[in-house]
Amino acid sequence: xxxxxxxxxxxxxxxxxxxxxxxxxxxxxxxxxxxxxxxxxxxxxxxxxxxxxxxxxxxxxxxxxxxxxxxxxxxxxxxxxxxxxxxxxxxxxxxxxxxxxxxxxxxxxxxxxxxxxxxxxxxxxxxxxxxxxxxxxxxxxxxxxxxxxxxxxxxxxxxxxxxxxxxxxxxxxxxxxxxxxxxxxxxxxxxxxxxxxxxxxxxxxxxxxxxxxxxxxxxxxxxxxxxxxxxxxxxxxxxxxxxxxxxxxxxxxxxxxxxxxxxxxxxxxxxxxxxxxxxxxxxxxxxxxxxxxxxxxxxxxxxxxxxxxxxxx
Amino acid sequence: xxxxxxxxxxxxxxxxxxxxxxxxxxxxxxxxxxxxxxxxxxxxxxxxxxxxxxxxxxxxxxxxxxxxxxxxxxxxxxxxxxxxxxxxxxxxxxxxxxxxxxxxxxxxxxxxxxxxxxxxxxxxxxxxxxxxxxxxxxxxxxxxxxxxxxxxxxxxxxxxxxxxxxxxxxxxxxxxxxxxxxxxxxxxxxxxxxxxxxxxxxxxxxxxxxxxxxxxxxxxxxxxxxxxxxxxxxxxxxxxxxxxxxxxxxxxxxxxxxxxxxxxxxxxxxxxxxxxxxxxxxxxxxxxxxxxxxxxxxxxxxxxxxxxxxxxxxxxxxxxxxxxxxxxxxxxxxxxxxxxxxxxxxxxxxxxxxxxxxxxxxxxxxxxxxxxxxxxxxxxxxxxxxxxxxxxxxxxxxxxxxxxxxxxxxxxxxxxxxxxxxxxx
Numbered sequence: 243x244x245x246x247x248x249x250x251x252x253x254x255x256x257x258x259x260x261x262x263x264x265x266x267x268x269x270x271x272x273x274x275x276x277x278x279x280x281x282x283x284x285x286x287x288x289x290x291x292x293x294x295x296x297x298x299x300x301x302x303x304x305x306x307x308x309x310x311x312x313x314x315x316x317x318x319x320x321x322x323x324x325x326x327x328x329x330x331x332x333x334x335x336x337x338x339x340x341x342x343x344x345x346x347x348x349x350x351x352x353x354x355x356x357x358x359x360x361x362x363x364x365x366x367x368x369x370x371x372x373x374x375x376x377x378x379x380x381x382x383x384x385x386x387x388x389x390x391x392x393x394x395x396x397x398x399x400x401x402x403x404x405x406x407x408x409x410x411x412x413x414x415x416x417x418x419x420x421x422x423x424x425x426x427x428x429x430x431x432x433x434x435x436x437x438x439x440x441x442x443x444x445x446x447x448x449x450x451x452x453x454x455x456x457x458x459x460x461x462x463x464x465x466x467x468x469x470x471x472x473x474x475x476x477x478x479x480x481x482x483x484x485x486x487x488x489x490x491x492x493x494x495x496x497x498x499x500x501x502x503x504x505x506x507x508x509x510x511x512x513x514x515x516x517x518x519x520x521x522x523x524x525x526x527x528x529x530x531x532x533x534x535x536x537x538x539x540x541x542x543x544x545x546x547x548x549x550x551x552x553x554x555x
Numbered sequence: 556x557x558x559x560x561x562x563x564x565x566x567x568x569x570x571x572x573x574x575x576x577x578x579x580x581x582x583x584x585x586x587x588x589x590x591x592x593x594x595x596x597x598x599x600x601x602x603x604x605x606x607x608x609x610x611x612x613x614x615x616x617x618x619x620x621x622x623x624x625x626x627x628x629x630x631x632x633x634x635x636x637x638x639x640x641x642x643x644x645x646x647x648x649x650x651x652x653x654x655x656x657x658x659x660x661x662x663x664x665x666x667x668x669x670x671x672x673x674x675x676x677x678x679x680x681x682x683x684x685x686x687x688x689x690x691x692x693x694x695x696x697x698x699x700x701x702x703x704x705x706x707x708x709x710x711x712x713x714x715x716x717x718x719x720x721x722x723x724x725x726x727x728x729x730x731x732x733x734x735x736x737x738x739x740x741x742x743x744x745x746x747x748x749x750x751x752x753x754x755x756x757x758x759x760x761x762x763x764x765x766x767x768x769x770x771x772x773x774x775x776x777x778x779x780x781x782x783x784x785x786x787x788x789x790x791x792x793x794x795x796x797x798x799x800x801x802x803x804x805x806x807x808x809x810x811x812x813x814x815x816x817x818x819x820x821x822x823x824x825x826x827x828x829x830x831x832x833x834x835x836x837x838x839x840x841x842x843x844x845x846x847x848x849x850x851x852x853x854x855x856x857x858x859x860x861x862x863x864x865x866x867x868x869x870x871x872x873x874x875x876x877x878x879x880x881x882x883x884x885x886x887x888x889x890x891x892x893x894x895x896x897x898x899x900x901x902x903x904x905x906x907x908x909x910x911x912x913x914x915x916x917x918x919x920x921x922x923x924x925x926x927x928x929x930x931x932x933x934x935x936x937x938x939x940x941x942x943x944x945x946x947x948x949x950x951x952x953x954x955x956x957x958x959x960x961x962x963x964x965x966x967x968x969x970x971x972x973x974x975x976x977x978x979x980x
Contacts, residue, residue: 376756
């Protein structure tokens with residue numbers, strides 16, 4: 243098959259086949275990252291702009307390395323949190339960038355829907371690197387890649403996602419991706435952090451972390467986003483209480499399957515959502531996620547640039 | 556100047572008329588109504604196959620004049636009104652400067668006299684500068700033609716200030732118009748709270764933010780005996796609170812907008828900023844409740860909340876877009892659609908656009924009785940057309956109905972006996 247998407251705006255647009263196609267493509271790219279010379283000429287002559295309106299080290303670096311290993315010219319633009327702060331509209335920013343003829347724009351923005359806005363107006367491909375509380379598709383794909391790599395399968399996996407679901411684009415994208423490939427998702431978090439109707443997306447909402455984690459194959463902890471606490475009333479009484487009820491400790495992890503994976507999209511608040519002993523324990527695959535992120539992003543850039551998946555060796 | 560409108564179906568709900576009648580207008584007054592009138596007139600309008608109704612009245616528009624004329628002004632806004640079949644509009648005070656004193660009110664009246672295409676009734680602010688602190692000079696303003704008081708766009712957050720407004724305005728007759736929103740519950744929400752907001756990752760505004768404030772204001776009206784009008788009601792709970800209050804005899808009226816009885820929060824999908832408004836587009840259940848309220852008389856009027864915004868103010872990220880849509884030219888067909896869908900009958904539909912709004916604010920008009928000023932709208936209920944925002948008469952084009960097929964339009968809008976708008980072709 244060939245990949246029929248010009249943009250990667252969200253997992254929601256991707257079929258089960260698309261997801262597996264991306265994962266398979268990423269697999270063939272992963273090996274490049276371990277070579278002595280970590281570079282292939284695949285995207286030589288292509289220009290990729292990383293347009294980041296929100297602070298991000300991990301994702302931006304991962305996309306940048308992915309582009310460079312494919313020999314594309316990658317340029318980073320960090321704008322302030324909103325284009326309006328500088329007095330320029332998003333459309334003007336986009337038009338200016340388009341005038342430089344990039345092939346792909348990788349975009350991170352604090353407003354949900356901002357990459358969709360650009361994709362409608364620009365000729366180049368747009369890859370969503372996280373928009374508001376909406377989607378973070380490359381993160382979900384690297385999570386799936388890591389699960390498949392470690393577990394050998396995705397179908398039938400029981401995945402617990404715990405934390406601030408409301409503000410988490412990672413949770414939304416994972417929810418779409420996991421349910422599409424036949425995994426089962428359980429969500430848990432404080433009542434103030436569970437958005438209405440989330441169960442309609444195919445997840446089971448659990449009252450407690452324990453209920454979500456029990457018998458799980460994968461436990462994915464989300465970062466408590468302290469910066470989101472200010473407006474609209476407090477979402478938590480205290481971090482102390484949060485860590486007591488929704489923090490993953492070694493004891494609580496015992497409720498999961500003995501071979502369960504512990505995942506976290508990072509950056510972690512150690513001692514809050516995850517105990518250090520768990521974060522550094524034998525079940526954690528947190529750095530594998532980071533490593534696989536490069537391969538998955540290489541695959542995304544390659545596929546939106548019109549590439550065909552190379553045959554698996 | 557005299558005008559004879561012949562052979563139309565006259566629907567005048569305020570006078571319980573629905574019949575094939577002729578209408579004779581002389582020197583700005585409805586001089587005669589009857590079947591087969593044989594009178595000499597300067598102009599004869601053949602209204603066969605058309606509806607002849609009292610001039611439509613929109614009690615909730617933003618003309619943006621003074622101060623924000625790049626969005627709309629009194630000339631362009633009233634032209635949009637007559638093109639939509641409205642012969643009178645009541646305009647909200649959130650202009651720059653705010654209409655919180657007689658000088659601004661007089662400017663609006665004078666300007667409407669010079670360049671307006673229809674009647675313009677100013678609504679003044681409840682509080683000076685819309686700040687929610689001290690009351691405007693409601694007596695003097697009422698005496699000089701202000702038909703209601705509202706801090707529209709904002710609620711009066713302080714309950715005591717709202718109470719004093721309702722008490723103070725009582726002898727002057729004009730209602731206090733509530734923009735019902737409990738801001739602490741709105742937070743930084745940008746659309747209706749619910750499944751769609753969850754999927755889109757946009758912050759939600761819960762229905763209770765509206766219901767809580769309607770409940771407070773209805774209770775204050777009950778306490779004070781003041782007249783309350785609830786603007787743009789959009790929730791099931793809100794409709795029910797007003798329904799129960801009316802049963803108890805509270806002096807409360809309310810209005811609903813065409814977008815709240817036509818669209819749900821599903822319209823926000825794709826991050827369409829033309830679907831961003833306040834109150835937000837709600838759920839299917841809320842929409843059904845609005846329709847029930849329109850049918851059973853709980854809702855007194857259809858009002859557009861015509862809110863023009865410049866293209867650049869909508870062509871931004873959803874979070875940053877301003878609230879509101881233009882509505883004057885799509886209200887009539889969307890109301891007639893309710894008739895086609897058998898939600899309400901034709902008479903009720905016309906009532907909601909004529910005597911209903913007139914009654915809510917205590918305005919003249921809304922009637923075709925002999926001796927009344929001749930504000931008349933002739934409607935072709937079968938005329939099909941497509942909404943092309945760029946062709947709307949409003950200066951702004953922010954409509955979520957672009958591309959929609961509509962049925963029904965005003966073909967002649969007569970204000971005080973003069974044809975203010977005539978649809979060609």
